[in-house]
Amino acid sequence: MPPRTIIEPFRIHSVAPLRMTTEAERREAIGRAGYNLFALRSEDVLIDLLTDSGTGAMSSEQWADIQRGDESYAGSPSWYRFESAVKQLFPFSHVIPTHQGRAAEKILMTALGAPGRVVPNNTHFDTTRANVEAAGAEALDLVIAEGHDPSLDHPFKGNMDLGKLEALLRERGSDVPLVFVTITNNSGGGQPVSLENLRGVRELCDRYGVPLYLDACRFAENAWFIREREQGQGEREVADIVRDIASLADGMTMSAKKDGLANIGGWLALNDDELAARCRNLLILTEGFPTYGGLAGRDLDAIAQGLTEVVQHEYLRYRMRSTWYLGEGLHRAGVPVVRPVGGHAVYLDARALLPHVPPLQYPGHALALALYEAGGIRSGEIGTVMFGRQTDGSEKPAPLDLVRLAVPRRTYTQSHIDYVIDVCAEVAGRASELGGYRITEEPPALRHFTAKFEPVAT
Numbered sequence: 329m330p331p332r333t334i335i336e337p338f339r340i341h342s343v344a345p346l347r348m349t350t351e352a353e354r355r356e357a358i359g360r361a362g363y364n365l366f367a368l369r370s371e372d373v374l375i376d377l378l379t380d381s382g383t384g385a386m387s388s389e390q391w392a393d394i395q396r397g398d399e400s401y402a403g404s405p406s407w408y409r410f411e412s413a414v415k416q417l418f419p420f421s422h423v424i425p426t427h428q429g430r431a432a433e434k435i436l437m438t439a440l441g442a443p444g445r446v447v448p449n450n451t452h453f454d455t456t457r458a459n460v461e462a463a464g465a466e467a468l469d470l471v472i473a474e475g476h477d478p479s480l481d482h483p484f485k486g487n488m489d490l491g492k493l494e495a496l497l498r499e500r501g502s503d504v505p506l507v508f509v510t511i512t513n514n515s516g517g518g519q520p521v522s523l524e525n526l527r528g529v530r531e532l533c534d535r536y537g538v539p540l541y542l543d544a545c546r547f548a549e550n551a552w553f554i555r556e557r558e559q560g561q562g563e564r565e566v567a568d569i570v571r572d573i574a575s576l577a578d579g580m581t582m583s584a585k586k587d588g589l590a591n592i593g594g595w596l597a598l599n600d601d602e603l604a605a606r607c608r609n610l611l612i613l614t615e616g617f618p619t620y621g622g623l624a625g626r627d628l629d630a631i632a633q634g635l636t637e638v639v640q641h642e643y644l645r646y647r648m649r650s651t652w653y654l655g656e657g658l659h660r661a662g663v664p665v666v667r668p669v670g671g672h673a674v675y676l677d678a679r680a681l682l683p684h685v686p687p688l689q690y691p692g693h694a695l696a697l698a699l700y701e702a703g704g705i706r707s708g709e710i711g712t713v714m715f716g717r718q719t720d721g722s723e724k725p726a727p728l729d730l731v732r733l734a735v736p737r738r739t740y741t742q743s744h745i746d747y748v749i750d751v752c753a754e755v756a757g758r759a760s761e762l763g764g765y766r767i768t769e770e771p772p773a774l775r776h777f778t779a780k781f782e783p784v785a786t
């Protein structure tokens with residue numbers, strides 16, 4: 329059992345105020361927002377755990393690099409520093425910068441997706457699924473069975489089900505333009521994928537002649553889990569584990585807003601020359617010239633520095649301890665959480681906590697709203713609101729109804745997290761009083777961002 333106190337391996341250099349609100353003010357704010365947490369003004373939020381994406385604090389070295397950024401349109405030194413930092417960890421032949429992860433997905437899926445094709449993944453993240461479907465292809469989730477059981481302990485719950493993947497490749501291999509593996513498996517609870525499983529996926533991809541791509545947003549956290557949990561990996565440098573992971577793949581998409589330790593950015597990297605040329609042409613159409621993509625030179629520099637910091641063991645030890653501390657505190661307070669705790673977030677099992685709210689009345693959404701009203705905590709539903717709408721417009725329950733408490737990197741202290749645990753425990757203690765919601769307005773895709781809701785009368 330590690331000591332109770334987490335020593336953050338940094339001291340605070342610049343602070344931003346948090347605005348206190350009353351419960352009555354929050355009830356009014358969420359009503360005005362159509363009961364959608366995305367529609368709140370962030371000043372009305374006390375602790376923002378909506379996402380760990382782009383919300384982290386940059387280091388003094390990164391801020392110094394922001395000053396060094398060179399804004400030349402073509403061939404900027406910032407671009408060369410960025411490209412070299414990416415290739416240090418992911419030695420793919422081509423690196424294509426984008427303004428964030430989904431732009432890389434959009435480009436790759438425009439090049440490879442088409443009606444009649446099917447793209448397997450351990451679990452597609454929402455933007456990945458939306459981009460596969462927008463290209464007319466089918467997005468298939470093939471995570472191992474253990475990944476669907478929120479209370480089951482397993483060291484690598486993000487692993488791909490190799491049997492199911494092989495069956496798909498055997499039956500429909502020619503319809504599969506690529507296999508994706510998401511590390512860590514965000515939508516499945518931030519759970520890692522083992523090196524052994526990745527080797528198994530690689531072998532199947534080789535056998536059936538299909539390229540393997542990583543959705544590598546949290547590669548450093550995944551590599552830390554491999555170091556901690558996988559046989560023979562305990563003495564290795566995380567950076568070496570990352571290079572091992574990269575050597576198993578043909579390419580990757582990346583959001584630098586996660587393990588890039590930056591506020592914006594991403595990239596697509598790959599080895600296939602012909603495909604890279606097509607992707608660069610698509611990049612120019614919507615993102616920009618190939619040496620900046622959708623980014624300013626200063627952003628490229630901040631990412632380059634972030635990539636050197638994110639693989640430092642001191643940082644990763646603190647990072648994983650903080651998330652674990654939140655999960656362990658909630659578990660001890662009797663709040664059902666997905667086990668084991670993932671890398672970047674703790675997932676509350678809303679379906680277990682609110683068994684009286686049917687999935688189509690969105691128990692995850694109901695719990696997330698209650699945490700906001702009670703304590704000003706903003707979280708995110710990962711469940712039937714996010715995944716329940718089918719491509720034909722009908723609706724069915726998602727496999728799980730979770731509430732994600734995503735922990736921004738280097739942003740909140742241990743006392744902030746203690747407060748979060750207190751609020752969650754208080755709300756869990758009166759869970760039986762919480763009612764469900766219905767949707768009054770929704771867009772055709774990614775509805776969780778903009779849908780409006782109202783409470784179901786009880």
Ligand SMILES: *Cc1c(COP(=O)(O)O)cnc(C)c1O
Nearest residue numbers: 428429430453455514543545583
């Ligand atoms: C965040 C994320 C993306 C998309 O990246 P953005 O930068 O938000 O566009 C894709 N996949 C996973 C697993 C993610 O966590």
